[in-house]
Amino acid sequence: MAAAFSCSVSFPFRYSRNGNRYRSRVDIKINASSSTRLHTLNEIAGAGKGSSPLAATTENRHIAEEQIRQKIPTQKQLVDSYRQGLITERGVGYRQTVVVRSYEVGPYKTATLESLLNLFQETALNHVWMSGLLSNGFGATHGMMRNNLIWVVSRMHVQVDHYPIWGEVLEFDTWVGASGKNGMRRDWLVRSQATGITYARATSTWVMMNEKTRRLSKMPEEVRDEISPWFIEKQAIKEGIPEKIVKLDENAKYVNSDLKPRRSDLDMNHHVNNVKYVRWMQETIPDKFLESHQLFGIVLEYRRECGSSDRVQSLCQPDEDEIQTNGVEQSLLKNMVLTSGMVEGNGYLGLLDTKTYGYTHLLQIKGKNRNEEIVRGRTRWRKKYSTLPYST
Amino acid sequence: MAAAFSCSVSFPFRYSRNGNRYRSRVDIKINASSSTRLHTLNEIAGAGKGSSPLAATTENRHIAEEQIRQKIPTQKQLVDSYRQGLITERGVGYRQTVVVRSYEVGPYKTATLESLLNLFQETALNHVWMSGLLSNGFGATHGMMRNNLIWVVSRMHVQVDHYPIWGEVLEFDTWVGASGKNGMRRDWLVRSQATGITYARATSTWVMMNEKTRRLSKMPEEVRDEISPWFIEKQAIKEGIPEKIVKLDENAKYVNSDLKPRRSDLDMNHHVNNVKYVRWMQETIPDKFLESHQLFGIVLEYRRECGSSDRVQSLCQPDEDEIQTNGVEQSLLKNMVLTSGMVEGNGYLGLLDTKTYGYTHLLQIKGKNRNEEIVRGRTRWRKKYSTLPYST
Incomplete structure (x- = not known):
């Protein structure tokens, strides 16, 4: 069987310079079908030291292994x-x-x-x-x-x-x-x-x-x-000059207390990754609003890092004037819909395309004596015109 | 100056059909240097249909737009x-x-x-x-x-x-x-x-x-x-023949009740994505154990889908016999370390490489009359030898 003669060998290429070590893949393929000699990670990290693997310190070994695996240029x-x-x-x-x-x-x-x-x-x-x-x-x-x-x-x-x-x-x-x-x-x-x-x-x-x-x-x-x-x-x-984000207090309309960072929320810097803050902010807005609106703008001002043992409170407040405006527009819309005889909820809402809704946010760590700000935020929303994925 | 010829015009483009209305922006940028005619998503959806964009039905238009954006072969x-x-x-x-x-x-x-x-x-x-x-x-x-x-x-x-x-x-x-x-x-x-x-x-x-x-x-x-x-x-x-996963009941050692799916946990099929189940299972295991152990095996048996309004309970139970075994091995290790004079926490722990810990899991929906199983699980863990990223 022809395949029995197949023999493919690729040797390790290794060198060491200035204390940096590199290594590479060792494929030895000598087989009728295909068999690969796979090195363990420890073997690779120990390889090319010019001395027995046991002589390598644990730390050097780890650094060498990480370099090989990450290959940061x-x-x-x-x-x-x-x-x-x-x-x-x-x-x-x-x-x-x-x-x-x-x-x-x-x-x-x-x-x-x-x-x-x-x-x-x-x-x-x-x-x-x-x-x-x-x-x-x-x-x-x-x-x-x-x-x-x-x-x-x-x-x-x-x-x-x-x-x-x-x-x-x-x-x-x-x-x-x-x-x-x-x-x-x-x-x-x-x-x-x-x-x-x-x-x-x-x-x-x-x-x-x-x-x-x-x-x-x-x-x-x-x-x-x-x-x-x-x-x-x-x-x-x-x-231009960025809008100042007011600091909310416990009178905020929506408050979500006792948020607890999860193990999976910590990043490589061992603090809660800022992306998670956005989740906490969004989750404080009522579901009913979230279902029918889409975020188109967000500003975040970070004040303090948040650790894994902190208990976090998320406050948020809708813009008052816009709620009123919204009320007016809702009745205007109703009139329009009645007048035109069009069914509510269809594309006619497109006329209100420029209508936006604002929320102010605050995440803070609940302390014994005082609370400490993590991040202030402003989000801007507009109505979803459709539940279809490509709606803008 | 070349930039003097730059001219940027944007005008709304609207049409209405079948009671649906779309609008969009057409940016036309006529410039001395590079000029790019940017199409709007709606224009693109209407393009290539062999008929005027106005003739396209809304649904066709949406499908056309999605096809262009996704390009599913x-x-x-x-x-x-x-x-x-x-x-x-x-x-x-x-x-x-x-x-x-x-x-x-x-x-x-x-x-x-x-x-x-x-x-x-x-x-x-x-x-x-x-x-x-x-x-x-x-x-x-x-x-x-x-x-x-x-x-x-x-x-x-x-x-x-x-x-x-x-x-x-x-x-x-x-x-x-x-x-x-x-x-x-x-x-x-x-x-x-x-x-x-x-x-x-x-x-x-x-x-x-x-x-x-x-x-x-x-x-x-x-x-x-x-x-x-x-x-x-x-x-x-x-x-071989898969191990049967026993069904836990409320006597399980660790119980995490009232878990609530988040909006972000829902997938394209509008149910809680099965990846989230694994998070709920893991989070029911005590932090102390998670910090020093690493999962190397998991088996999941799905029984029922979970919707966004369900309240979920996560139960888990460590394998009893292995905890005992662990006790024995801990003292063995102590002896070995004392005998050899090596410092605890170094590579010597590699001797216990094969020691594993098992947990049985159950996620269920808390119902009024009875609970309904979502998924049963088994996880296998081993000790982490180091906090370094490449530890196995």
Whole structure:
């Protein structure tokens, strides 16, 4: 049988330089059908040390293994085929092609806001990944790592014009810019790959925090030197002076107390990921409103991080004037519907296309003596015209 | 200055038909540098119909728009570059390359079980996507759609040998086979792309449910004709006679009552996605145990679907005999550590590699008169040897 002579051997390629170790796949295929000699992760981590695996310290072994498995680039890459990403904007921006996955959409097949926020985070990290600046932290550069610094988001503003649907191919563009002396701005633009139509845009501000003291930090010179060559001025959202978000108190119309972070809510920085905050905010709005409205804008101002043992309270308050306006419009609509003889609930509501509804939000940690703000937010909503996935 | 020629016009475009109204924005940007004519979603939906957009019915328009945005293939595809997928196994299997995303990992940078289950679902759907058989349902074929049938999972068995880490590139292989007369088996194999090492394997059984009556259905001939050419005999997990999962009652050691599905827990089939069940099961196990142990095996037997208004109770019970065994082994270990003089917590614990812990689970809907089972489960755990991400 011809296959009995098949013999394919690929040898490990290994080298060690400057204390860094790399290894690779060892496929040995000598068989009639196909048999593969698979190394265990420990064997790989121990390989190529030029000494017995037992002599390797546990830590070195772990670091070596992680390097092999993650393959974080140490130099700038222009293309990453696995991430479907490429460097744009004359060498400083990043674009990633993303397919909306089945578990990123809700019952109407449209991507959830949480999924979009997750993908903002993912593309931002991949941008740093491609830059060659990524240390082993959550988006931290080598200079930040040396100074025990991590990124924390201080503000996020997202606008969604169209929600993408399951299976749709999107292009996420992201880039960074200066924000004051010690901050960084990061923007995103999400387009339909098929049509070029912009679906969503976002801008955010980031500052540095000392990982140990958990206090905000100035941007060290060495970090500025790393990241400032990547700064550009382009803005995804043209913002004037941002609207001030009032601080709600316990008189807020809707209050959801005793929210408890779950194990699965913690991220690589060991705090509650900011995407989860949005879920808590949304869940405080009555179901009845959520069922018939769609969020098209959100602003978040982060004040304090939230740990796994904190108990969180979510407050929210609809805009008063708009509820009144809404009341007026409801009766206007009723008249119109009666006059025209059209059935309520059909496309006629399209006339009220520009009508929006606002909510103010606050998440706070319930303390013994006083409460501490985690995040203030504003959300903007408009009526859903249809339960179909492509409704805008 | 070139920009002087830039001219941006936007005007509303509206039409009304069958009592439905659409409006949309037409942005026309005539510019000296690059000019892009951006189509609105409605224009696109109307395009290519061979008739004026006004003549298209609303439903057709929606379907047309969705087709353009999703681009579900109507014929078998061998490669999909966006999904990074290809057909394998002599034309019937599917392989997808996946990068572990930042939000799919927990605080220790390892992918969560939920993320793996989500990716099983995603790759399964993409397999059907590539086959050309996918109708617009949640994995349903054209024949199933004609018979109002949807897929429901009846059993799932997952084994995780190694948890992938953030940024790691994985290969998911999936394929289907026969399961009795009316069911289908679907298997998965997850490998590290860099090393070829198998990280996880899974097998599942699926049956068909009538979307309207919510009752299980036989497999119609036309559906069998669609899917049976894709069946192969390969098995990811060699199973003997499956262990029977006992039904827990209210005497179970840990009980978590009044669990409430969240809006975000509903999937495209408008029921609670089975991945969420696993979260509820895990959250019923004490934190102390979860912190020091890692799941390496889970079996789920689904009995009934769970809707958004159901109140769910999660019960779980550790295996008694193993707790005792554990006590014995703990003292053995203590002796060994004392004897050898090695520090506790180092690699020496590797000697207890085979020690495992079992839990039995039940999720049920709390009814007025009686409770109804949603799913029974068994989980298997082993000690974590380190908090480092690559610990096995």
